[in-house]
Amino acid sequence: MIGATILGLVVTGCELAGVWLFGRITDDVLTTGILSALILPAAFWLGAAVLGGAAQFAATWLSASAAERFVARLRDHAFGHVVTLSPGTVDRMEHGDLVARLTDDVEEVEEIVGSGPVRAVSSVLGIVVFGAAALILRWELALLTFAAAPMLWFAARRFSRRISAVADEERRVNGRVTAVVEESVSAVALVQAYNRADLVTGRVAAAGARWARIRVAQARLSGAYGPLVSVVETLCVLTIVGVGAWEIGTGRLTLGGLLTFAGFVSYLYPPVQSLGHLALGLAAARAAGERVAELLDTAPSVTDRPARAHPAVVRGDLELRGVGYRYPDAVRPALRSVTLRVPAGRTVAVVGASGAGKSTLTKLLLRYADPASGQLLLDGVDLRDLPLEALRANVTLLPQETTILHGTVRENIAFGRAGATDAEIVAAATAADADVFVRSLPDGYDTVLGDRGRFLSGGQRQRIAIARALVRDAPVLVLDEPTTGLDGEAVRRLLGPLRRLMAGRTTVLITHDLRLATEADHVVELADGKICSRPIVPESA
Ligand SMILES: Nc1ncnc2c1ncn2[C@@H]1O[C@H](COP(=O)(O)OP(=O)(O)OP(=O)(O)O)[C@@H](O)[C@H]1O
Structure with missing residues (x-):
């Protein structure tokens, strides 16, 4: 001036x-x-x-x-x-x-x-x-x-x-x-x-x-x-x-x-x-x-509380205590007094009819919103007491709709964690059964994927997303309908990568697919925003 x-x-x-x-x-x-x-x-x-x-x-x-x-x-x-x-x-x-x-x-x-x-x-x-x-x-x-x-x-x-x-x-x-x-x-x-x-x-x-x-x-x-x-x-x-x-x-x-x-x-x-x-x-x-x-x-609906001590790496004990949530302007609550425990390293499948509140649960686990009542706890700490960045560093979400960004396959997988090395990217892609098809692409890992990955099939997109989640390597995993839109054969091919992803991680697996639900240690049904007491499929070993 x-x-x-x-x-x-x-x-x-x-x-x-x-x-x-x-x-x-x-x-x-x-x-x-x-x-x-x-x-x-x-x-x-x-x-x-x-x-x-x-x-x-x-x-x-x-x-x-x-x-x-x-x-x-x-x-x-x-x-x-x-x-x-x-x-x-x-x-x-x-x-x-x-x-x-x-x-x-x-x-x-x-x-x-x-x-x-x-x-x-x-x-x-x-x-x-x-x-x-x-x-x-x-x-x-x-x-x-x-x-x-x-x-x-x-x-x-x-x-x-x-x-x-x-x-x-x-x-x-x-x-x-x-x-x-x-x-x-x-x-x-x-x-x-x-x-x-x-x-x-x-x-x-x-x-x-x-x-x-x-x-x-x-x-x-x-x-x-x-x-x-x-x-x-x-x-x-x-x-x-x-x-x-x-x-x-x-x-x-x-x-x-x-x-x-x-x-x-x-x-x-x-x-x-x-x-x-x-x-x-x-x-x-x-x-x-x-x-x-x-x-x-426009204020963020979820903010960090004043800093509190928190473990840099969590064990992964997840607990929901009487969680209730209603969307802004919605007449009925999407979740009502949901109580659920997922011990560290175990998998709980959440099944239920469309509109039962399953995806809403994933939003609360990632703190896209806070519950109106009750608490969500990670290792006994209320999620609201964890800094948002620390929470999200420990919880990986595989959303219902796979997002592929405009960029190379390598960049798309590396999006999971800043600083991921080439060796980690290839290892994750291999574990996700993506390495073979990625190498067959014109430029291998350097192939540029179009907007929203429209050059890939649904199963291929999902395997890139699994590789991304593997690179992230967080102790807690939230899978929202990971087999949506895939046919029987594609689902079967995805089971191996999903098992490798879930191994040793606390997993909340939202699914309609009963074959996938049998992968869980415990299955619960959500109906009209509430957990039903009866298990709908026999629990697997
Ligand atoms: N953004 C929103 N605003 C208002 N209401 C919503 C919103 N998202 C979902 N709902 C409502 O909340 C309830 C639970 O929705 P949710 O998406 O959690 O169901 P879901 O069990 O995941 O269903 P689906 O299996 O079809 O994905 C439904 O009645 C839905 O209409």
């Missing part, structure tokens, strides 16, 4: 010198015809132009890098906040709208908070310096010219109110367009299968048309502001020419003096206009800023 102010001063000083030298040249060279008098002022003028140009270049560079740094920092901050929100909170947001807040809205805020102050300072500098120069040269004429300022201020105020209302709407609709496009693209397979291209294109077109209407309204408003200012400017120039001609006639002003004065005034308007535009831009930035602030104000 200080650098930009100094550079702004240098630019303004050079422009001022240029205008003044032009006035001198008019009086000493153009009106007298003495060519030799041109050399010195021309040399100074050229010097001022070079120095001013260099300062302008440095100021542009400085403000662009400051602006981009600001955008990156704000986006990192906002995104850093989003990843602390529980998955349930993020799922309740429209993903496209969330993306719009983290991209377009952050950039819009920068316009005002980042480069805005720099532009404001250089505009104010320009107004003060050229205004003072005009006053010093001919104060009466200057005051006459400044009379236009209230008109400009009044116009900017009227426009900014209307632009502000439109800007709010534009930011909202912009988020909606991104959300509709994002949703339609991710559902493209369903759209084609059900022949509903007309429905989604209609939705995108409707959102796009609404956005286009608002953008046109915005353009109309700011388009009207520019010409209005030009008309006011023209009025001032005509006043200067008229009064100036009269003053030249009376001998109170030379032609060079009038041109110098007109030059000062012409340098006065761009900063006045720039301040006006800045005020108009403030409306859009405020609307965007509110959307970013709303995101930052």
Whole structure:
């Protein structure tokens, strides 16, 4: 900011010198015809132009890098906040709208908070310096010219109110367009299968048309502001020419003096206009800023309590004592007084009908949410008393839907633990029965997997996920329907990798698959959010 102010001063000083030298040249060279008098002022003028140009270049560079740094920092901050929100909170947001807040809205805020102050300072500098120069040269004429300022201020105020209302709407609709496009693209397979291209294109077109209407309204408003200012400017120039001609006639002003004065005034308007535009831009930035602030104000539903002592590595004794949970806005609780114990190193399978509350249990075990009543304990410590990072370092979740990230097979497996070595990655893939098919891929472990792993079969995706969990090597394992969507043969092939993954780990195995349930030491049934007392399959050895 200080650098930009100094550079702004240098630019303004050079422009001022240029205008003044032009006035001198008019009086000493153009009106007298003495060519030799041109050399010195021309040399100074050229010097001022070079120095001013260099300062302008440095100021542009400085403000662009400051602006981009600001955008990156704000986006990192906002995104850093989003990843602390529980998955349930993020799922309740429209993903496209969330993306719009983290991209377009952050950039819009920068316009005002980042480069805005720099532009404001250089505009104010320009107004003060050229205004003072005009006053010093001919104060009466200057005051006459400044009379236009209230008109400009009044116009900017009227426009900014209307632009502000439109800007709010534009930011909202912009988020909606991104959300509709994002949703339609991710559902493209369903759209084609059900022949509903007309429905989604209609939705995108409707959102796009609404956005286009608002953008046109915005353009109309700011388009009207520019010409209005030009008309006011023209009025001032005509006043200067008229009064100036009269003053030249009376001998109170030379032609060079009038041109110098007109030059000062012409340098006065761009900063006045720039301040006006800045005020108009403030409306859009405020609307965007509110959307970013709303995101930052969304509090994580689960937070760390003040630090407490905790074992770095846990044994893995898991216990649920009378756990109850109800989703926000849900009428019925998803879990009701669930009591369950999984001794260290043992496996408990949780079976039950769809909607019984099985996945909800996994969310509480990972602390995506806290129970409304009761306690979940790891080695006798309430999960809420463990730092979130320590809890998650000790509990590995294999979610129902396998997430494959855009990246290589190696990166996808290494995602399980920062710093995993190549040897550990290959060992995990081998134990997950993934090594053979990975080596048959075009680039082996360096094959880039497309978004969501669409180049892989369901069973292959699941084996990559098991390798990732093996690399993580945590003592507690939560498996949420690990065989969902797989046929009998694929399930059979997954049994070996799953057994190797569960071996020696405390495991909560959520499954519909009774063959898989027999892998557990104990099976419990969840029905309507409660544990049933009767075992539904005979316990295995
Ligand atoms: N995000 C949510 N908001 C509100 N209610 C939810 C939410 N997720 C689940 N529920 C409700 O909570 C109950 C338990 O859901 P849960 O997903 O735990 O069942 P589940 O046993 O895992 O079912 P499935 O076997 O079909 O995966 C259901 O009635 C469900 O409708």
